[in-house]
């Protein structure tokens with residue numbers, strides 16, 4: 256796996272201050288988003304030290320902590336599945352630049368999966384056993400959504416494109432969540448654990464950075480609008496279902512809570528109001544934006560903000576210093 260730590264090189268340089276009188280402003284037509292946005296995706300190595308992570312890493316906020324912890328339950332299996340689907344799709348790609356982007360995407364997602372796996376191992380060491388839930392997720396991704404054997408080439412291609420469309424819809428949400436993580440002062444106010452904040456923001460920033468790749472791959476393989484709608488129609492409700500189950504599971508499995516906390520949407524909205532979770536209604540509206548005719552992932556989030564975070568992420572710096 257490529258190990259690169261050249262985040263800083265990817266940050267666009269700030270324009271140099273102009274000498275003398277400022278030039279007259281030039282009115283330019285806003286450029287339409289292009290499919291290939293001079294994207295060079297590099298998997299960045301990271302190092303996290305979880306030894307000091309408290310079980311409730313947002314102090315005194317077990318529901319907020321575990322709602323975000325669902326990420327660690329879903330992502331290792333989910334992102335390994337993304338990697339498999341995209342490797343299956345590679346031979347179908349006829350555009351060299353898109354192929355490069357897909358390879359960068361594969362490298363980044365593989366590292367994300369491992370980073371979240373470390374948190375799962377830490378939860379287990381603290382007496383919260385995530386394995387029963389993770390086994391179900393593994394079954395879903397490997398058996399239900401995995402590669403199907405015995406298909407003729409036409410059906411096989413169709414099956415791969417269908418799964419790419421599921422990934423594209425999920426990637427809409429990972430970019431939405433990534434953008435939220437990068438703009439969530441509520442987590443800092445609540446004194447969330449800095450290492451976990453860095454994991455969320457490093458990962459979130461790479462999600463914003465590569466937010467177009469899955470969508471562009473889907474459109475490359477099938478430009479039809481129905482494919483996009485179907486991807487969201489399956490992935491959106493599935494994600495909500497898995498999340499709700501995940502929160503219930505973690506709150507029930509937390510050895511310090513004795514099953515005392517039962518999550519409700521009302522409470523989730525209150526916590527979101529205090530800035531510790533994305534607002535459920537905003538998340539729903541974001542899912543609906545994916546269905547707009549003129550949608551493209553570049554309309555969401557800021558690549559500049561993502562790249563500047565990646566240039567300063569403590570975990571990325573720790574890995575760079577180690578090499």
Ligand SMILES: [Fe+2]
Pocket residue numbers: 334363364367429458462
């Ligand atoms: Fe990821």
Ligand SMILES: [Fe+2]
Pocket residue numbers: 364426429461462465
């Ligand atoms: Fe992603």
